[in-house]
Amino acid sequence: MKKEKNSGNKQAGIDLKGNSKTGMQKQKKKKGSIIIFIGIIAAAVILLALYPENRVASFQASYDLFIEFILILPAVMVLMGLFSVWVRKETVVKYLGHASGIKGLIIALIMGMMPTGPLYIAFPMASMLLKKGARVANIIIFLSAWACIKLPQELVEIRFMGIKFMIIRLGFTIIMVIMMGLFIEKIEKLSKHHITEN
Amino acid sequence: MQINNTVIIINVLAISAIGFSFYKNREKSIKALKVALMGTLNMAPAIGIILILVGLLMGFFKPELISKLLGNQSGIIGIAIASISGAILMIPSLVAFPLAASLVESGASVSVAAAFITTLTMIGFVTLPIEIKEIGKRLTFLRNGVSFIIAVSIALIMGALV
Numbered sequence: 055m056k057k058e059k060n061s062g063n064k065q066a067g068i069d070l071k072g073n074s075k076t077g078m079q080k081q082k083k084k085k086g087s088i089i090i091f092i093g094i095i096a097a098a099v100i101l102l103a104l105y106p107e108n109r110v111a112s113f114q115a116s117y118d119l120f121i122e123f124i125l126i127l128p129a130v131m132v133l134m135g136l137f138s139v140w141v142r143k144e145t146v147v148k149y150l151g152h153a154s155g156i157k158g159l160i161i162a163l164i165m166g167m168m169p170t171g172p173l174y175i176a177f178p179m180a181s182m183l184l185k186k187g188a189r190v191a192n193i194i195i196f197l198s199a200w201a202c203i204k205l206p207q208e209l210v211e212i213r214f215m216g217i218k219f220m221i222i223r224l225g226f227t228i229i230m231v232i233m234m235g236l237f238i239e240k241i242e243k244l245s246k247h248h249i250t251e252n
Numbered sequence: 253m254q255i256n257n258t259v260i261i262i263n264v265l266a267i268s269a270i271g272f273s274f275y276k277n278r279e280k281s282i283k284a285l286k287v288a289l290m291g292t293l294n295m296a297p298a299i300g301i302i303l304i305l306v307g308l309l310m311g312f313f314k315p316e317l318i319s320k321l322l323g324n325q326s327g328i329i330g331i332a333i334a335s336i337s338g339a340i341l342m343i344p345s346l347v348a349f350p351l352a353a354s355l356v357e358s359g360a361s362v363s364v365a366a367a368f369i370t371t372l373t374m375i376g377f378v379t380l381p382i383e384i385k386e387i388g389k390r391l392t393f394l395r396n397g398v399s400f401i402i403a404v405s406i407a408l409i410m411g412a413l414v
């Protein structure tokens with residue numbers, strides 16, 4: 055019961071930002087995405103009509119990715135659904151929220167480094183964690199670590215680029231990723247203040 | 253191969269988790285499935301755009317073209333081309349590292365290879381639609397923008413160190 059109320063409050067908090075641009079603007083936004091969508095399709099049709107020799111490779115790539123999506127995404131979404139129902143907000147706040155400090159940063163980094171799938175399945179996870187009260191810095195660190203610090207990938211990197219290349223790149227990437235998380239959180243906070251003031 | 257493992261692991265995980273969840277609490281599980289369905293529907297348009305973009309990119313920017321573009325590049329222009337193509341393309345890292353190695357072999361500088369690998373992994377131009385949908389426009393652009401700057405700086409530092 056208490057949890058329900060909490061998530062309701064959070065929802066209201068998010069809506070404060072969106073409320074000012076409901077109605078007309080929302081419709082406008084929708085129109086904008088439809089135009090982008092049609093534009094991309096038109097560009098695709100024109101390009102493929104002009105360069106028929108690239109058709110096979112293009113269709114093949116789209117098809118391969120489509121299959122990959124079908125095999126992966128439903129499972130990801132089901133896991134996200136379960137997460138939203140079973141994991142309590144307080145738990146996420148405790149480990150990844152503002153009070154989690156350095157421990158939270160390290161947890162986010164390690165969660166991202168796990169040998170898992172492609173980046174696009176991390177976005178729904180990030181969104182869910184944000185909704186449940188994780189801090190922005192941790193989410194950015196999680197996403198970036200997921201994107202570019204992968205243990206199996208480092209082994210491939212050693213083989214092809216050498217251990218020195220790998221260690222230096224890895225070291226700088228970890229430092230930069232943490233700095234980026236904190237930096238983006240600062241900006242995010244500043245711009246939020248700005249919005250509420252106006 | 254990497255994809256196959258992911259597919260198996262994640263589906264086994266999802267099926268056993270939802271099974272366990274139904275065993276524990278039917279109502280909550282149905283709610284979870286509803287959340288999953290809504291999330292999928294929400295993502296569908298973005299996925300459509302991604303499929304088209306990836307098809308075009310893979311059809312028009314083949315790996316051979318990248319090696320040709322970056323083959324003997326070094327200096328700022330090389331790094332610029334490398335980071336931009338890395339940001340746009342979506343290549344699995346198992347293919348990316350051999351490609352980067354061949355770039356260095358054919359005369360590209362270490363910075364160019366590092367810029368290419370770092371933007372390739374950190375920045376997803378093609379997956380922007382999903383990212384925007386899930387974490388919002390501002391965070392998406394901040395993350396990708398800052399990542400780009402970081403990738404270029406890592407590349408420059410590595411050029412000086414390696």
